[in-house]
Structures are given as structure tokens and as C-alpha cells.
Amino acid sequence: MSVASQDNAMRTGRAARVFIYVFLLVFALFYLLPFFIMLVNSVKPLGEITGGNMIALPKVWTIEPWLSAWSTAQIGVEPTGLRPYFWNSIRMVVPAVIICTIIGALNGYILTKWRFRGDTLVFGLMLFSCFIPFQIVLIPMARILGILDISGTTSGLVLVHVVYGIGFSTLYFRNYYAAFPTELVRAAQIDGAGFFQIFYRILLPSSGPIAVVCVIWLFTNIWNDFLFGASFASGGAAPMTVALNNLVNSSTGVREYNVHFAGAIMAALPTLLVYIVAGRYFVRGLMAGSVKG
Amino acid sequence: MGFLDIKEATKSYGAVEVLHGVDVSVQEGEFLVLVGPSGCGKSTLLNMIAGLEEITTGEIAIKGQRMNGVHPSKRNIAMVFQSYALYPNMTVAKNITFGLEMHGTPKADREKAMNDVAELLQITPLLDRKPGALSGGQRQRVAMGRALVRNPDVFLFDEPLSNLDAKLRVDMRTEIKKLHQKLGTTIVYVTHDQIEAMTLSTRIAVMNGGYVQQLGTPQEIYDTPSNIFVATFMGSPAMNVVPAKVADENGRPVAHVSLHDGSVTSLPFSQANMMDWVGKDILLGIRPETITDEDGADRKSGNIAQMTNQIVVTEPAGSDTFVTMTMGGKDVIARMRSDADVRPGAEFTFAVNMEKAVAFDPRTEARIAP
Ligand SMILES: Nc1ncnc2c1ncn2[C@@H]1O[C@H](COP(=O)(O)OP(=O)(O)O)[C@@H](O)[C@H]1O
Numbered sequence: 045m046s047v048a049s050q051d052n053a054m055r056t057g058r059a060a061r062v063f064i065y066v067f068l069l070v071f072a073l074f075y076l077l078p079f080f081i082m083l084v085n086s087v088k089p090l091g092e093i094t095g096g097n098m099i100a101l102p103k104v105w106t107i108e109p110w111l112s113a114w115s116t117a118q119i120g121v122e123p124t125g126l127r128p129y130f131w132n133s134i135r136m137v138v139p140a141v142i143i144c145t146i147i148g149a150l151n152g153y154i155l156t157k158w159r160f161r162g163d164t165l166v167f168g169l170m171l172f173s174c175f176i177p178f179q180i181v182l183i184p185m186a187r188i189l190g191i192l193d194i195s196g197t198t199s200g201l202v203l204v205h206v207v208y209g210i211g212f213s214t215l216y217f218r219n220y221y222a223a224f225p226t227e228l229v230r231a232a233q234i235d236g237a238g239f240f241q242i243f244y245r246i247l248l249p250s251s252g253p254i255a256v257v258c259v260i261w262l263f264t265n266i267w268n269d270f271l272f273g274a275s276f277a278s279g280g281a282a283p284m285t286v287a288l289n290n291l292v293n294s295s296t297g298v299r300e301y302n303v304h305f306a307g308a309i310m311a312a313l314p315t316l317l318v319y320i321v322a323g324r325y326f327v328r329g330l331m332a333g334s335v336k337g
Numbered sequence: 338m339g340f341l342d343i344k345e346a347t348k349s350y351g352a353v354e355v356l357h358g359v360d361v362s363v364q365e366g367e368f369l370v371l372v373g374p375s376g377c378g379k380s381t382l383l384n385m386i387a388g389l390e391e392i393t394t395g396e397i398a399i400k401g402q403r404m405n406g407v408h409p410s411k412r413n414i415a416m417v418f419q420s421y422a423l424y425p426n427m428t429v430a431k432n433i434t435f436g437l438e439m440h441g442t443p444k445a446d447r448e449k450a451m452n453d454v455a456e457l458l459q460i461t462p463l464l465d466r467k468p469g470a471l472s473g474g475q476r477q478r479v480a481m482g483r484a485l486v487r488n489p490d491v492f493l494f495d496e497p498l499s500n501l502d503a504k505l506r507v508d509m510r511t512e513i514k515k516l517h518q519k520l521g522t523t524i525v526y527v528t529h530d531q532i533e534a535m536t537l538s539t540r541i542a543v544m545n546g547g548y549v550q551q552l553g554t555p556q557e558i559y560d561t562p563s564n565i566f567v568a569t570f571m572g573s574p575a576m577n578v579v580p581a582k583v584a585d586e587n588g589r590p591v592a593h594v595s596l597h598d599g600s601v602t603s604l605p606f607s608q609a610n611m612m613d614w615v616g617k618d619i620l621l622g623i624r625p626e627t628i629t630d631e632d633g634a635d636r637k638s639g640n641i642a643q644m645t646n647q648i649v650v651t652e653p654a655g656s657d658t659f660v661t662m663t664m665g666g667k668d669v670i671a672r673m674r675s676d677a678d679v680r681p682g683a684e685f686t687f688a689v690n691m692e693k694a695v696a697f698d699p700r701t702e703a704r705i706a707p
């Protein structure tokens with residue numbers, strides 16, 4: 045990120061520079077404000093929220109809302125907290141991301157290095173799958189999950205997300221491998237490497253940046269999905285997003301805003317974490333296809 | 338039958354035929370260069386020999402074994418690519434031994450073969466580096482090492498020097514030639530650079546538009562080009578080709594060529610059968626180095642013609658001076674010794690070595706053979 049911007053940084057005057065920094069700072073704060081509010085209110089006793097200022101720092105700091113959201117809060121009718129649903133989401137997102145990335149990489153490899161008659165048509169159709177609205181496939185998908193006898197389960201959700209994710213992962217890897225020199229594949233063929241050997245000895249070791257892009261994209265989308273989760277896995281197999289909704293809508297007695305805030309942060313944390321850990325590779329990977337280093 | 342036989346090989350992409358009936362036979366230990374302008378089908382032919390492209394019709398055989406449909410790794414060939422195609426994630430050592438590993442050579446043998454090759458190419462200090470940390474010339478050596486280590490029957494080179502700067506290119510050229518003389522391997526080498534072709538090869542196939550225009554030793558190609566394309570493609574500066582009319586002077590065929598002022602000079606042919614062309618138009622091919630000042634003329638030649646013409650431009654190039662004049666309405670370049678007294682605008686008496694001149698049929702552009 046820094047390398048790219050340094051190259052075309054222009055000389056700016058001092059006043060302009062101050063203005064730019066102030067401007068950026070204001071916007072950064074503006075975007076951080078909601079998160080700040082969520083954070084401070086998740087560590088306040090409920091009384092401070094209902095009886096006063098949402099923006100103020102807590103007078104009494106407490107982690108009680110977090111503990112409650114995690115393990116005891118009422119989700120629908122069960123007082124289980126978000127914990128089981130968090131693991132549901134993990135069990136959904138990890139296999140889905142891994143399967144999608146592997147299949148996408150293989151597809152990209154075949155579509156660029158083992159071209160066959162009609163390969164652009166196949167790719168076009170896969171690309172098309174990225175643009176089919178979710179709502180259209182709900183009913184056919186429910187039927188297929190029923191036939192496979194995995195409706196209402198995490199496995200069913202994994203299947204749904206794999207089907208939707210392959211289009212994107214194929215797109216990413218295909219475009220990345222299109223810039224990968226075909227002469228390398230030819231050299232490896234002469235050297236006697238087979239189809240899979242070329243893939244994992246030559247292509248995969250150079251695929252780090254695009255794999256990161258693909259994983260971040262898939263992880264964020266699958267983790268944040270609500271529609272499929274609500275449609276195909278409500279109840280015990282519900283993912284985190286659906287459970288969060290149930291937590292907020294559980295109408296027993298007072299609304300525990302502090303618990304809701306804590307739950308919302310928990311639901312957002314994994315995607316934040318993934319981006320913080322792998323974010324710089326994300327930008328690098330996005331640039332890799334267009335700018336040859 | 339040769340060591341590598343290409344018989345009536347054609348290549349089509351869909352309905353488009355890009356190689357037309359190529360017939361080449363290469364003997365063991367030969368250095369064959371495929372040369373021609375970009376897009377003429379050199380790489381396609383090389384890839385067909387390697388097995389990277391299918392042969393549409395015809396046959397390719399190595400050591401008498403038909404190779405059509407045989408996988409590249411089973412042809413016992415090795416290839417050096419224009420981009421070098423080094424595996425970016427592997428060290429130089431791994432790059433060199435990868436092919437042996439894939440062919441199931443035991444580790445101890447791989448190490449030994451690698452060390453031998455590294456020593457031969459003087460890349461031993463580079464073995465632990467990744468290709469990204471090498472200069473162009475070093476990458477080139479590693480790519481050759483990767484080919485050599487397999488000890489193949491045939492080496493295939495696809496424009497291996499075209500990514501190097503001019504100086505390095507000349508050095509590597511010499512090195513490749515040395516290597517060939519030392520190892521005596523059979524090489525098929527693709528280039529668009531006619532100087533590379535002349536200096537490296539034992540035989541040259543000049544290609545254009547998917548046809549092999551001429552196949553012969555560098556000397557044959559240079560002295561007796563089979564048509565105008567070959568004549569002008571090989572040699573730098575290119576051969577001068579000027580319109581001329583054949584006439585009979587005292588029973589001897591001569592070429593009448595107009596000079597800058599419209600006057601006509603007579604250049605007598607050494608080739609007796611030009612008598613058949615008396616009264617007809619031809620195209621006369623004269624190499625720049627066969628037009629000199631009178632003192633610089635080839636003493637061994639039995640047919641030096643004098644010609645006085647006006648100098649248009651002089652271009653001193655250190656060892657030689659190139660002189661441009663007008664003949665038959667075209668610019669003609671002569672290559673003079675650098676100490677020849679030439680000035681633009683002056684009349685000058687040139688000596689033309691007509692023993693080396695070639696005549697072309699203007700209709701077919703083919704050389705009129707003696
Ligand atoms: N995959 C392909 N599909 C269609 N035409 C091709 C393909 N590859 C090469 N060609 C055509 O074949 C001709 C020869 O190409 P090539 O062998 O690469 O030329 P050279 O190596 O002599 O520059 C060119 O006209 C090129 O456009």
C-alpha cells in the first residue's frame with residue numbers, strides 16, 4: 045500500500061497538507077464513532093444507558109454484558125448466549141472458505157493453462173453466478189438441501205456458500221493465473237511434471253497474494269451472510285448473524301442494550317481480525333494482477 | 338534419415354494454416370538455426386518438435402522414433418525459453434534438478450549432475466539464490482543449466498538471447514557456440530536475428546510466412562540466396578537489389594543499370610546462362626561489401642567492373658564507411674574501407690565484384706541459377 049502511494053505522491057504545500065490531515069482525521073473519527081459507541085456501551089451497566097448519555101464513558105466499568113452475551117443471554121427461547129452459534133459460524137465458514145479457495149484455484153489453473161474448446165463460455169457462466177441475486181435461488185436451494193437431507197444443518201449452509209463462492213474464487217484465480225507466464229508451465233511439462241505437480245509445485249507457491257484476497261473476501265461474505273443462515277439453518281444450527289438477531293429481538297422483560305452491543309461486536313470481531321491480520325496482503329493481491337513488479 | 342526429421346509438417350489453428358509442409362532433416366551434432374521475421378512460425382515449429390504444440394499433419398521423428406503425440410517429457414529434449422521460464426519459487430539448484438526429480442533420478446545422481454553443470458556454466462556460487470535475485474545473464478546461464486543437466490538428445494532454444502543487452506548478447510552467443518563445440522550436441526535454435534543465425538549455425542533454415550524459404554549452410558545462404566526475401570533478410574546492411582536489363586556485349590552477358598544522372602553502366606556477368614535473358618529485365622543483387630573503391634577490390638576475383646557514380650551520403654562507422662548512391666532509381670549502399678576518400682556529392686569510381694552478384698527473376702523473385 046505504502047509503496048504504491050509513495051511513487052506517485054506529489055509535493056504539496058504545508059497548508060494543503062494540514063488541511064488534508066485534518067480532513068482525513070475528521071472522517072476517520074466519523075467512521076469510528078459507531079464503533080466507539082458500541083464499545084463504550086458494551087462495558088456499561090444497563091442503568092447508565094437507559095438513564096443517560098450514550099456517548100459518555102462508563103462511570104462503572106463492567107464486563108458483565110460480554111459474559112452474558114457470550115454464555116447466558118436469551119437467544120430466542122434458550123438462555124445459551126451466543127457461544128454455540130459462534131461455533132456454528134466457525135464450522136460453516138472455515139470449510140466453505142477452504143473448499144471454495146481450493147476449487148477456485150484449480151478452476152483458474154485449468155481455465156488459463158489447460159485451455160479447452162468452450163473454456164471462455166464455461167468461465168462466463170461461472171462469472172454469471174456471481175451476479176445471481178440470492179433471493180432467486182432460495183426455493184430451488186431449499187429443495188436441493190431437502191433432497192440431500194441436509195436442510196437445517198451447518199453442512200447444508202457450507203454447501204450453499206460453496207456453490208455461491210466458487211464463482212468469485214474462480215474469477216480471482218483465473219485473472220491472477222492469466223498473468224502467470226505460460227512458458228513456466230511448458231518448461232515444467234518438458235521437465236516431466238504432471239497436471240497436479242505443476243499446480244502445487246509451480247503455481248500454488250506463487251499464489252499467496254491472491255489466496256489471501258480470496259480468503260478475506262469469502263470469509264467476510266460468508267460470515268456476514270444473514271439471508272441463507274435465516275432461510276436454511278434457523279434453530280440450533282443458526283449462524284452467528286441469525287443468533288444476534290434473535291438476541292436483540294428476544295422480548296423477555298427489559299431490553300439489555302449493553303448485552304446487544306457486546307453481542308454485535310462479537311459478531312463483527314472475526315471479520316475485523318481477518319482484515320487486520322491479512323489486510324496488507326489484500327491490497328497487494330488486488331494490485332498484483334494489474335501492476336507487474 | 339537424420340537425427341531429427343521433420344517431414345511435411347504443417348500446423349493449423351482452426352482453418353488457418355500457419356506452417357506449410359516443412360521438410361527439414363537435422364544430423365547428429367548439427368546446430369540448426371531457424372531464422373525469419375516475427376510471426377513466420379519459428380516458435381510454432383520449435384514447439385512442435387518439443388511436443389508443446391500438436392502436429393496437424395506430417396511427421397516429426399527423433400532418432401528414427403516417430404514423435405507425433407509423444408509427451409514433451411518423453412522425447413528426451415530440453416528447451417531454453419525466451420523468458421528463461423525459471424521457477425520463481427525455487428532456488429537455482431532446485432530449478433536445475435527439478436526435471437531430474439520428476440524423471441525419478443536418485444538424489445545423489447541429481448546432486449552430481451547439478452554440480453557438474455554448475456561448474457561448466459560457472460554458476461556454482463548462485464545455486465542457493467532464487468531467480469529473482471539474478472541478473473539477466475545469470476538467469477540465462479541457469480536456464481541453460483536446466484537444459485544441459487538432462488543430457489537430452491536435442492536442445493531447443495527459442496530466442497534465448499533476445500532479452501539481454503547488446504554486449505551481453507554477443508558474449509553469450511560466443512559462449513553458446515563454445516558449448517556446442519565442446520559438447521557436440523544437436524541444437525535447434527530460433528532467432529529473428531540474422532547475425533546470430535550466421536554466427537552460430539552449421540545450417541540455417543530461413544523462414545517466411547510459414548514456409549521454409551531456404552535451407553543451407555550460412556555460406557550457401559549468404560552467397561546463393563534462393564530468392565529476394567532470403568537475399569535481403571540475411572546480411573547487414575541488406576543486399577542491394579536494383580532493376581537491370583540484360584544485354585549482349587561482344588558475346589558476353591552484361592547488366593545495364595542506370596546511374597544517378599540517367600547514364601547507363603555495363604556490369605558484365607560471370608554467369609554464362611544470363612545469355613538466355615538478353616533483352617529481358619531482371620533484378621540484380623549486389624552485396625554492399627562487393628562495391629568498394631578500386632584499391633579495396635577483391636584481388637582474387639576474376640570479374641571486377643568499374644563504375645563511376647555520384648556519392649549521395651557517407652556514413653563513417655569506424656571500421657568501414659558506408660556510402661549511399663543511386664542505381665536503377667534506388668538507394669544502393671556500398672561498404673568502403675574507412676580510409677577511402679569519399680565525400681558526398683563527389684563523383685567516385687567504384688569497383689564492383691560481379692563474381693558475387695546474383696540475378697533474380699523479377700516475376701517469381703527466385704534466383705536465376707547458373
Ligand atoms: N494459439 C494460436 N492461435 C492462432 N494463431 C496462432 C497461435 N499461436 C501462434 N499463432 C500464429 O502463428 C503464426 C506463427 O507464430 P509464431 O510461431 O509464434 O511466430 P514466430 O515465433 O516466428 O514469431 C503467427 O502468425 C501467429 O499469429
Ligand SMILES: [Mg+2]
Pocket residue numbers: 379380381
Ligand atoms: Mg517466437
